[in-house]
Amino acid sequence: MDNVRIGKFKGFTTFDLKIIGIVLMFIDHIHQMFVPMGAPSWLDWFGRPVATLFFFVSVIGFSHTRSKEKYMLRLYLGMVLMAMGSFFLQKIVGYEEVQLMNNIFRDLLVGTLMMYGIDKLSEGFANKKFGKILFGIVMILFPIISSGILLSLMSNPSTIMAAVWGANFIPALLFAENSVMVLLIPLMYLAKNQRWLQCVLIALVAVLFFFQGSTQWMMIFAVIPIMLFNGEKGRGMKNFFYVFYPLHIWILYLISAYMYTH
Template sequence: MKYIAMFFMLLSHLAQTGFLYSLGEKYFALADIFVLLGRISMPIFCFFTVQAVIYTKDFKKYILRMLVFALLSEIPFDLAIFGAPIYKDSQNVFFTLLMGALAIYGIDYLWKKNLNPILKILAILIIAFIARNLALTFRTDYKHNGIMAIVILYLAKDSKILTALALLLAFHFEFEMGGYAIPVTYGFVYLAIPLIMLYNGQRGKQNKWTFYLFYPVHLLIIYLMKLLFL
């Protein structure tokens, strides 16, 4: 599923970075399709962020990896998307997933504590509110929508039916792709639901570094392609 998500992310970024659109009008329709198909990837990444927080053996190492690659990915992200090595008004999706992971770790910790239920709910709302506003303040990719999606998926983690409903709720919003594509409704995002429903809870054969490396490397390659072809 992670490889599927990476594939659709690649398609989206070929369009979102402006590469396909800049090749000429004959590529516009293909680019729009790639943008739509790319919506499949984010729900999968949010879902597996929840899984990682629940099952990781060392949360500190997991968060450290996320932070390191968020920092390493920022220049490739800015170059590919905005054409500049530093662009302060938008940060890459690793920061979104990192903030979401920290939020649900805090929520999970409090939920397991023997506290008054009302205090628990209040604390959870406060954590979600802080994470949501941090994402807005730092303008991370998907901003507050990504944070709330991760929190909602965490709350629904014990049931596939609730997870499907959480996906319907969490991604019921619209997003305009950087001015390159038509305004896109997230109807295509729901194509991720049957894929996630097929998840059997077992880890497949994979190299854990593949996704971490793929994100900055593919963005850097797209930027180099823009330089070469455009």
């Protein structure tokens, strides 16, 4: 008999986690795009664990990438292109029933900047280099400080448009799709060698959402595939997500616009 393993589950690879996230995300975005046509609200439930899954995958990816700077650059380009693409698509189509606010690249970039800052802070303390310590602190605080600056500018009628446009190019925490929930990324990074602690952090955030009456508490279900993660990369799909994420949102948006107007 061939050395083919049949029915032996060895856990999920990083590739598997991405695929799970993509499938759940797609279902969630069907709900988002087809609400004007009466899409059932329960479709939204499928998307609640997605951000958490991608946050966990970003911690794994950042921990193992060869160039953390290139990793951040890819996310930055993804963030800007997504923002610009969605803006111009909405202007051209003029379909106001659905707003394209999605940009997970911003969330992941904010978290990655903080992880990068944690690394520099750790290196600075280890080598007793004040410059690296200071740089690390700046990187960690940048998404928070930039949020405050942008919000301040938005409160002034004379600077509001500059701030709105600036938000497309600045990775600010409070302008991320998942806002302060993005802080889970640096927290999970600090606990990257303790999977149980990462899951506890996820559970604590889920409990907070539960008591707020938000369906986001369903993010707790991300713990299941995370606990089953086997530490392996699996098949490579380095650039697939960068293309699939904006493309599927824009295509669903166009289909929704066509169906609504015909």
